[in-house]
Amino acid sequence: MRSVVAAVLMCFCLLSCSDAKVKMYGIEVVAEYPHDTDAYTQGLYFDQGQLYESTGLHGKSTFRMVDLESGNVLKRLEFDKKYFVEGSVRYKDNVYILTWDTRIAFVYDAETFEYKSSWKYPREGWGLTTDGKQLIASDGSASLYFLDENFAQKDKKLVTIENRPVRWLNELEYIDGKVWANVYTSDEIVIINPKTGKVEGVVDCRGLLPKSLRKPSTDVLNGIAYNPETRKIYLTGKNWPKLYEIKLVERR
Numbered sequence: 001m002r003s004v005v006a007a008v009l010m011c012f013c014l015l016s017c018s019d020a021k022v023k024m025y026g027i028e029v030v031a032e033y034p035h036d037t038d039a040y041t042q043g044l045y046f047d048q049g050q051l052y053e054s055t056g057l058h059g060k061s062t063f064r065m066v067d068l069e070s071g072n073v074l075k076r077l078e079f080d081k082k083y084f085v086e087g088s089v090r091y092k093d094n095v096y097i098l099t100w101d102t103r104i105a106f107v108y109d110a111e112t113f114e115y116k117s118s119w120k121y122p123r124e125g126w127g128l129t130t131d132g133k134q135l136i137a138s139d140g141s142a143s144l145y146f147l148d149e150n151f152a153q154k155d156k157k158l159v160t161i162e163n164r165p166v167r168w169l170n171e172l173e174y175i176d177g178k179v180w181a182n183v184y185t186s187d188e189i190v191i192i193n194p195k196t197g198k199v200e201g202v203v204d205c206r207g208l209l210p211k212s213l214r215k216p217s218t219d220v221l222n223g224i225a226y227n228p229e230t231r232k233i234y235l236t237g238k239n240w241p242k243l244y245e246i247k248l249v250e251r252r
Contacts, residue, residue, distance in 0.1 A: 022161060023191075023201040024251040027208065030232075031245040034071030037217065039064075040238045043088035043097070043128060043171060044223040047110070051225065051234075054088035054097055061085035063097055063108070071243070077113055087128030087171060091135055091149060098125025098137065105151055119151045127172035127181065136179060136194065138169040144179060144194065157197035159190070166190055166199060173224035175233065182222050189224065189235075203248065205235065213241050 035041075039062075043054035051066045059081035065074040079085055084100040090110045097106040103121040108114060123145075127138040134154060135147040142165035146155040159166045159181070168184035178200065179192040187208070191201035205221055219238035226233050236243040 022199055025201060025203045025248040026251055027203060027205055027235075027246040028249050029208070029244050030247055033068055033243045033245075035236050035240050035243040036066075036071055036073065037215075037239050037241050040219065041171075041223040041236055041240070042086045042238075044225040044234070044236065045089055045129070045173065046225055046227040046229075047090045049227065049229050052088065052090070052095075053223070054085050056085050056100065056238075058082065058084050061099075063088055063095070063113075068243075075113060077108070086125040087137070089128045089130050089135070091130045091132075094149070096128060096135060096149075098128050100125050121151060126184075127170050129172040129174045129179065131174050131177075131194065136172060136174065138172055138181060140168055140170065140184065142167045142169065144169065144172075144181075144192070144197065146194075157194065159192055159197045159199065161190070161199040161202075171222050171224055173226050175226045180224050180226075182224065184222075185220050187221050189221075204251075208235060208244060208246075209237060209240055209242060 039055045040057045042056040045052055051068045053066050054063045061079040061083050063077040067074055083102055086098040086100050088097045093110055095108045095110045105119045105121045107117045109116055123139040126140045129136050137145045137147060142159050144157045144159060145153055147153055170182040170184040173180045179194050181190050187206040189203040190199045193200050217239050221237040223236040232245050234243055234245050
C-alpha cells in the first residue's frame with residue numbers, strides 16, 4: 001500500500017532543502033482550461049501539439065485524446081476493469097502505456113490507437129516519458145529506469161537530493177534535457193538531471209487548485225505536460241476540474 005505518511009515527510013524534506021545547488025521555484029498561473037473531473041490523471045503529454053492523457057482506477061482506466069481549450073475527449077481507449085492504467089507517452093510511432101498492479105505494458109499505434117502488443121513488466125508501473133532515444137519510467141521508488149522499446153532495461157538512476165533518495169516518484173515529463181517528476185501525495189515537483197539522478201530544482205505547487213474548487217473526490221497533484229511547439233508547461237491533478245498553464249518563478 002502506498003504510504004501517505006512517507007510521502008508527506010518527503011515533501012517536508014524537499015521544501016526545507018538547504019543545498020545551494022538546488023533551485024527552488026514557485027509557479028505563476030498563465031492560463032486555465034477545463035479538465036474532466038472523472039479523469040484520475042496518470043499520464044499527460046503533448047504530441048504534435050495535441051494533448052493526450054491516461055487515466056487510472058480499476059473499471060475507469062482510459063487513454064484519451066483531449067481538446068485543450070474545451071477539455072472534451074476527442075478519442076478514447078477503454079481498458080478491462082482488471083487494469084489500473086498509469087503513465088503513457090509516445091515514442092517513435094507508438095504509444096506506450098503502463099499499468100500499476102498487473103504490471104502489463106501496452107503498445108498502440110500512435111495515429112490509429114490500434115493495439116499492437118503487450119509486455120510483462122517487471123515492476124509496478126507509475127510514470128512514463130521519453131527523451132526521444134529511450135523510455136524513462138518510475139515505479140514509486142527513488143529510481144528512474146531507462147528502457148528500450150521492448151521494455152528491456154538499459155540503465156537505472158537513483159534520484160537524490162542532498163544525498164537522500166527521493167521516493168514516490170510518479171508522473172514524469174521530459175523538458176529541456178531534464179526529467180520532471182511529481183512526488184506522490186505532495187504538491188512538489190522535482191527537476192532531475194537524468195545523467196546523474198540528482199535533483200536540480202524543486203517546484204512548490206501548493207495552492208495551485210483553489211480550495212473553492214476542491215470536492216471530496218478531488219485527489220492529488222499529478223500530471224505534467226510540456227508542449228515543445230510552444231514551450232508551454234501544463235499541470236493538473238487527479239479528478240481536478242482545471243488544467244493550468246504555468247511558468248516557473250525562481251525563489252533563489
